[in-house]
Every structure is written in structure tokens, then in C-alpha cells.
Amino acid sequence: EIVMTQSPATLSVSPGETATLSCRASQSITSDLAWYQQKPGQAPRLLIYAASTRATGVPARFSGSGSGTDFSLTINSLQSEDVAVYYCQQYHNWPPITFGQGTRLEIK
Amino acid sequence: EVQLVESGGALVQPGRSVRLSCETSGFMFEDSVMHWFRRPPGKGLEWVALIRSKSYGGTRVTEYAASVKGRFIISRDDSKNVAYLQMNFLRADDTAVYYCAWYASGRYFYFDYWGQGTLVTVSS
Numbered sequence: 001e002i003v004m005t006q007s008p009a010t011l012s013v014s015p016g017e018t019a020t021l022s023c024r025a026s027q028s029i030t031s032d033l034a035w036y037q038q039k040p041g042q043a044p045r046l047l048i049y050a051a052s053t054r055a056t057g058v059p060a061r062f063s064g065s066g067s068g069t070d071f072s073l074t075i076n077s078l079q080s081e082d083v084a085v086y087y088c089q090q091y092h093n094w095p096p097i098t099f100g101q102g103t104r105l106e107i108k
Numbered sequence: 109e110v111q112l113v114e115s116g117g118a119l120v121q122p123g124r125s126v127r128l129s130c131e132t133s134g135f136m137f138e139d140s141v142m143h144w145f146r147r148p149p150g151k152g153l154e155w156v157a158l159i160r161s162k163s164y165g166g167t168r169v170t171e172y173a174a175s176v177k178g179r180f181i182i183s184r185d186d187s188k189n190v191a192y193l194q195m196n197f198l199r200a201d202d203t204a205v206y207y208c209a210w211y212a213s214g215r216y217f218y219f220d221y222w223g224q225g226t227l228v229t230v231s232s
Contacts, residue, residue, distance in 0.1 A: 034218035036153070043207060043222035044153060055220065087153050091217040095171040097143070097155040 002026055002090050006100035014108040019075040021103045023088035028068045032092035035064055035073045038102075039084045047086075048073065080107055110134035110221045112208050117226030120198055128226055130191040130208030138162065141211075142184060142191040143219070146204035156206070157182040157193065176202075198230045 003026040013019045023033065031051040036044040046055040048064035051071055061076045075082055088100040116128040130142065144156040157172045159182045170182050181194040191208055205227050209219035 032216070036219075038147075038153070043224055044209075044219070045222075046218060046220050049213075049216070049218040085152075089153075089218065094217060095155070095158065096173050097158075097217055099153045099155070102152040 001096055002029060002093050002098050004088055004090055004098050004100040006086075006088060006103050008103060009101070010104045010106065012106045012108050013078050015078055015080065017078050019078055019082070019105055021073040021075075021086055021105070023066075023071040023073070023100050025069045025071075025090055025092075027093075029090045029092035031067050032090055033064075033066070033071050034089045034091065035062075036087045036089065037082075037084045038087065044087065075105075078107065083107055110210065110212070112210060112221060112223035114206060114208055114223040114226040117206065117228045119229045119231065121232050122199060122230055124198055125194065125196045126198065126228060128193040128195065128206055128228070130193075130223060132189045132191070132208075132210070135210060135212075137184075137189040138186040141217075142182070143209050143211075143217070144182060144191070144193045145207045145209060146202075147207070147225075148201070148204040151204075154204075156180065159184050159191065162186065195228065198228075200230050202228060203230045204228060 005024045007022045033051045035048040038044045052064045063074045085102045087102050111133045113131045120126050143158045159170050179197045183192045205225040207225045208223050210221045212220040
């Protein structure tokens with residue numbers, strides 16, 4: 001099983017600033033990584049797939065990078081609506097499909 | 109328009125059973141692998157199970173997370189475009205919002221579309 005580890009667990013960023021979230025895989029997953037945003041009471045929303053491709057309708061403020069074992073999600077010009085839990089997910093080797101434990105993004 | 113709607117969530121006692129449904133529309137259900145996920149309260153997302161399409165030629169039509177294997181059964185009715193999750197021998201740690209999801213890529217398991225979720229609470 002591929003273990004996904006996200007850091008930090010909680011991130012507090014001021015409005016207009018940049019948030020950088022990290023995700024590490026226990027073995028190489030090439031670029032088979034997705035990022036999701038989940039707000040309270042809502043279903044997960046796909047933000048990024050193939051490590052760096054934005055999903056349909058996702059603002060350009062969101063960007064993904066990385067390959068192999070180390071990945072990051074960057075959110076520029078942080079807005080209050082970006083408050084959520086963010087998850088990375090690998091789809092390189094399954095079953096099981098595995099997620100990181102999540103990073104909670106807060107606004108300062 | 110792709111839609112997934114879960115139902116069947118309930119408050120159930122430990123050791124009992126419940127069946128969840130995922131009604132779908134807007135895509136070729138019979139050609140799709142269907143997945144269930146869950147999010148326990150205060151915890152992260154967890155993949156639960158998948159069921160391959162009828163066209164799959166292998167023997168492993170279904171796959172399960174280790175935490176539910178032997179207790180949960182995923183199934184599908186292609187005539188109704190519905191996926192099911194039969195949850196048996198429920199435990200307190202099965203308490204979660206359960207989601208079904210679909211992948212528009214047709215090949216890679218990242219999930220563009222999710223249902224709104226249905227809550228299963230296991231408690232005496």
C-alpha cells in the first residue's frame with residue numbers, strides 16, 4: 001500500500017498571501033496524483049490531477065507541482081472562500097486508492 | 109449532466125446492517141468502475157470499495173479496503189444505473205459520511221464527480 005503523508009496538518013495564511021501544501025508518497029507514483037478541496041458539509045472537489053493539471057473550472061490561483069514522491073499544491077492570492085481541508089490522492093498503484101490525512105487551511 | 113445521489117444512510121446499532129444506494133445519470137454507467145469512499149467525523153477521506161464493469165475479463169470484479177473486507181459488499185445494477193454498498197457487522201468506527209464517485213477520464217482513478225454523501229451512524 002502506498003502511504004501518502006501531508007504537511008502541515010494545519011496552515012494559517014493571511015488573505016492575499018500564498019499557501020503551499022505538501023504531500024509525500026511512500027514510493028514513486030510518477031505524476032499520478034490528484035488534489036481535492038473539501039469544505040464543511042460538502043463533497044470533495046477535484047482541483048488538480050496528473051500532479052499539475054487543473055480540473056475544469058478551477059481558478060488559476062491553484063497550481064500543482066512535483067513528481068515521483070514529492071508534490072505540492074500552491075494557492076496564490078488566498079481568499080476567504082479557500083478555507084477548507086485539502087487532500088492529496090494517489091492513483092498510481094491500487095487497490096487501495098490512498099489519500100493523505102489532509103491539511104486544514106485557515107485564514108489569519 | 110453527470111449526477112450521483114447517495115441514499116440509505118441511517119442510525120444503526122453495532123452488529124447490524126444497512127444498504128447504501130448510489131443512483132447515477134449522465135454517463136455510461138455500465139462501462140464504468142464504481143467506487144465508494146467515506147469520511148469519518150474528524151478524520152480524512154478513505155477509499156472503501158470498487159466494482160468493475162461487466163466487460164472486465166478478470167476474476168477480481170470487486171476490491172475492498174482492508175478495514176471493510178469480509179463485512180461490506182459492493183454491487184451494481186446496470187439496468188438501473190445504481191451502485192450499492194451492503195454494510196454488514198457494522199462497528200462504531202464505520203460511522204462516516206459515505207460517498208460514491210465517478211472518474212470522467214475513463215482510465216485514471218481521480219474523481220471529477222461526487223455525490224453529496226449519506227451519513228451512517230453506528231451507535232447503540
